[in-house]
Amino acid sequence: MKTDWILLVVFHMAGFIQIGRSQEECEVNILSADSEVFVPLGDFFLLNCSYTCPNAILKTRLTRSNPQNGTNWKSAQVLVDDFEQSNASCVYKLPEKLKDSAITLMAYVLPSHVTIDLQGELEEDKQHNITCIVHDVAPVRYLNISVTRGGEVIHSKAYKEDHRKGKVTVKETYEFTASRGDNLQMFTCQATLLLGSLPNTTVQSSSISVRTYALPEDPLIRMDKWIEFETSPLAECLVSNGFPTENVTLQMFINDELLDKYPGVPGNSQTRGIYKLSNSSYHLGLNNVTCISRLSELSRNNTMYINIYEAPELVIGLSNHIVGLNNSVTVDCNITNSNPADYCASISVNKEKKEESCGSSISYSITVSRREPKITVTCTVFLGQNPNISQTSTETIAVHYVPQFTEVLCPKDNILVEGHKTTFPCTVDGSPKPFLNCSSEVWSAPPDNFTVARNMSTGYLCVASNSRGRVRKHVHITVEYPPGTPTLIFSPDRTISNGELFNVTCQSDAWPAPEYRWNIPTEDHVTYSQGHSSITVNMASVSHSGTYTCQVTNRHGTSSRQQEVVIVGDNTWMLIVIGIVIALVVVAVVLLIWCLVKKRNGRRGFYNLLTRNRSKKLENGLNHEHTSQNTTKV
Template sequence: MGIYWVLLAVFHMNIFINKGNCCIVNIKSNKDFVIFGQTVLLECTSNCMDVVWETRLTKLSTKKEDYSSSVEVLVQDWEDSPIKCVADSNNEKVTKAETRVIPYALPSKMTIDLKEELEEDKEHEVTCSAYGVAPVKYVILSVTRGGVVFLNKTYEGDTRREPHNLTETFKFMARRSDNMRDFACQVTLNLTRVTNATVDSPSVIIKTYALPENPRIRVEEWMEKGTQTYISCEVLHSFPTENITTKLSVDGFPNFSATGNTFVSIPLDTSNLTEGQYKVICVSEVYNFSKQSDQTIVIYESPNMTLMASRKVINLGYPVQIDCNLFQGNAQYFGLSLRVDGVEKKRVQFPDLVEKINATRRKPDISVTCELFIQENGKVLFTAEEALTVHYPPEFNDVSCPNSLIWVDGQERMFGCSSDGNPTPEEQCSFNNLFLQSTSYFTAERNMSGVYMCRASNSVGTVTKSVEVTVQYPPGTPTVNISKSSIGAKVSVNLSCYSDALPHPVYNWTIPPNAQVEFSQDNRSITIKKASWCHNGNYTCYATNKHGQSLAHWDLKSDIDNTMLIAIVCVCIGVFLAVILGLTTYIIHQKKKRGKYCFIKKKEDGIPMQNIKHENQNDGNLLQDKSTD
């Protein structure tokens, strides 16, 4: 109200200042939007004396004062109704101002359509309805979650002015965090200078749940009658667990049932059930939603079968008939499989299996297996096995009986040639009336080298093979020979070495330190080109192979005169001593010359004689010390 009087005073002052000028008209309203059927107060100010109101709305009251006029109008028309304030200026010119007041209506009713139980991570719909709201262009229709808007719809381009019923359906993804939260629909009219323009529907508190998987039944599908076991059912990743109800039962047997939350287990004694098929049912429920799993189980009579072979012993390449028969149990449930050495040969879904097999491998026995299996899942319930013996003739191969053998003299060993056969063959190898059993030990000798004829025999056949045997031995004591018995100065001499060994030995020598010799290519011999006293000494020959080593010595003595050598050595020693004596004499002479020079020099400088004598004495002593050193 205070603002009103201030504006009025400013207006009157403006009239006073502009008196005599053109007429000015202003309209002021306390509201821009008015609830339909309510009134609004308008005020018009002017510097002209006569002001009148023009409108098709009903005027309830009018009040005039100097330079102003107010009117109260009833807003009950949805059409556009302008309100004009008209002033007459000296009956000459009409001045007017115009305004509009927009009627609105809040919804008479708000509703929300939303299920109270929502499955998590699924898309759901919520429908909001607003009744009798206007104008539509200002409406914001929203969905709130926990009082916070998270979905909305606006109608800015809608020109409808009268009240209308608005309905919108929104889609959203339910989350676990939505559990036990309130959802509501809301209408807000976006009006200026209007408060409390929001209407909410009644709220709905929702409950979320999760049953993402069907219940998991754990049970043996095929059970022999008389088996005692457990049946269980588990519901994984469900929510809320306290609201989950799970029921486990066996169809047709109401006594076999149990109820729990997310896990249920019941004992099952198949002795109480007749043979046949049964359905295990597990139903999990939360609120009005449920999921179900079924699994069929079969109770069967314990089966049995026989396995027979026409012969237990067969020769290589000959056939044998195998019979496998089911003689107890329901034949429609089971099948038979025949395996030979682990490899399946035949598979039938009948109670009888007959098959002929051949022994094609050099192998002393064949494993024949008959398996009884469940046709539906292939599970093996029963196995019978029979071992057949296979006979085949002996056979030599290069691994167990090489074409050539190497023995070592003096070693204990077996022959080293064996054959493969069943029954186990008898083996013997012979050479020059020497007969050796392949499985007996003997000591190898050098005279056993040669080509042996090996023979292997059993009840199925006989086979022979030639084997070359080489007996090796270490080197014997070497024989050293010298080319000359008497060795003079500058005479050529040859020493040779030989040792009997197999394989042939490698030769090596040790000779005197200063001896100059030449070795042959195979190292068996050495040659002294010009014999001298330096070649005197011990010569040793070494013969080596992979089985051992042997050696022999030869002491070489030459007939060379050593007188001249001794004389040369003596002359060399004398010359060496003379050089040492000469150097010593020269050093002493040089020291004496230095002392005499010092004496003369000091006398010229006026040094007292006693000092010179003393220094000479010192020099003499020094010279003596040097000589001593």
């Protein structure tokens, strides 16, 4: 109320300020911070009107009390005692003009209390309901209900479209999926009246702390379904995702008898139980192993059926271990287990099943009709309900027969290559393994991995023998080798003149006979022999001069040889003769000149060209004059 009186004074001061204004500019105003004013049901609200207009009035349907007037202001207490929306206005009215200021007054009632309905234990991954009940609240269209988890709003709903009047009770249900994150969280319902700037309009319920749990998955049983009798297999049970783990208990049974219990360990996502079975735990035949996981009063279970069996036992027998061609032998496959009816037996010959029967031992007769050194006989005994559980025994029958040469093992004609390492190309079929010897008039059969030589080409007689008989066969070996370096033979072997006929023959040692290829200066007037081993130039010319190359090839190699050929033209001999004559004339002239010079030098040596009266001078300068004379001769 103190605040209201302060506001009233403020309005009065405003009224004094407006006194000097003209009537046409007057104003009216109701003191209120909001256009909508919410008042607790049954409370009074101070309605203040300030104005500069004369004779302004307060209008409202609500009951007024304690009216007061002042200069340019009016006030009154109005009682808000129902839930109808009420208008209050300050009005100045002239015939041609209306001025007013209005607010809306509404009564409200905060909820008397809020309740929450939620189970204290929630199963994870399941749908659960939270129910909030708001009692005796008005007006409901301003109500907002929210659900919080750990102080965080997880659901909220407003009732703006609900226009019911008076105090009502509202129920809101929220469905959610529980998760492990909800464990030990506080859940609360809150009811709030959204009344503008009015504070403290929220009422909340008490909080509920929940615990979540997760029922474990179906137990997983790990063990073999087929177990041999008088062994100690391990049986393992495993449950996952039970929460809280410490509340999980695992039990293991065999044939409905409890084997052991295994408690869950806090912090582990799995609970595991392992039990070692003994002979006293099970019996021959079908047994059941059951695992049960429990969480409080809840449980899940799984059952696995296991078969306890006696390992198959057998004895194999043969009427004979050695048999000749076209003779017979009997195979016996005997089941020696205490209860043969639970087992089956089969007989295979060289991995081909020939006989099979269940419940008793079996026999099979083999007639040998093929040339093969041995026959493998297999006896298999297996569990009738599970063929994978079996026992096998194998015996070998030796088959004896006379040696035999075949074209595949010992071909009549054979080709070997010189220089290659190989074995003699003849073997023999027979059992027991025959002794084999191959020889010729010159050669005995070489040892294994011999080096082939060309002089081994000849015929051989091969003889094979064993305890069943003796056979023989003639074979021939041809040794092939690559071409040697060819030889070129020219005919005629003298100088070839222009227009003459000449022949070139290429010879090379090779087997098989080689092919001949030529590389020559020109093909003009050239003919080839059959096989191209030689060529004939029918009319030689200078164009046939050059290099003649012969290449020989067979499937083992290639070799070649070349030779230069010069063809002499028609005037060559004349030029040669003229050249020789000129050369002889030149030699004769040189000899003649030489003889004349020798003759002349001899005559000058016999005459004294010095006078008598100069004899003394000659004696003094003898050496000098002698030199002069020699110089003159030259």
